[in-house]
Amino acid sequence: MIVRADEDALTQAILALAAQYGRYGYRWIDKLLEEAGWDVGVDRVQRIWRREGLKVPQKQKPRGRLWLNDGSCIRLRPEHRNHVWSYDFVEAQTHDGRKVRLMTLIDEFTRQCLAIRVARRINGLGVIEVMADAMIAHGVPEHRAGDIRTTMGCLSFRGGQHALTLALSSRCVRDSLLWRAM
DSSP, X not given: XXXXXXXXXXXXXXXXXXXXXXXXXXXXXXXXXHHTTOOOOHHHHHHHHHHTTOOOXXXXXXXXXXBOTTSOBOOOOOOSTTXXXXXXXXXXXXXXXXXXXXXEEEETTTTEEEEEEEXXXXXXXXXXXXXHHHHHHXXXXXXXXXXXXXXXXXXXXXXXXXXXXXXXXXXXXXXXXXXXXX
16 A cells, blocks of 8 residues: 555645535545645545544534534433433324324433323323322422424423423413413
8 A cells, every 4th residue: 555645634634624624525625625725635535534543424404403513413411310201102003993192201320211101192281290290299300302293392391390380380380371471
């Protein structure tokens, strides 16, 4: 294998550009190198790119961006109990063809199932009731992750006493207009 004299300098330039432009691939980096005065082909840039283990992170939704400008992907993990709760729905059919839905609520750190609700229909108010019961029994989560198809726009976890008050009031007050006002 022939090592060129400018190999180390080119590698450092590629790494610097990859750190500066996290979502650019080796083709864009090649163009930036040419603009900076490097006489280099795209195949050579690709070879160095692969050798250094550089990859372009998968595109993610703007509000849930988990990549940094240095080209690395980070996945946020729950750090303690009641840090992140997640809920999801499973749908099945009974022997007579009618559907039944199951809502599961899980603490992401402990992997403990906090609640399971089984019903023919589970609407947003049902989700709030399950969350309120779980908050009373287990405390208030800092974050929640769930199924975006549900009508959960009315409930936001802000942590602390306010979220518990909000959840407790959902058990007592069944009027959806109260939720829209908040």
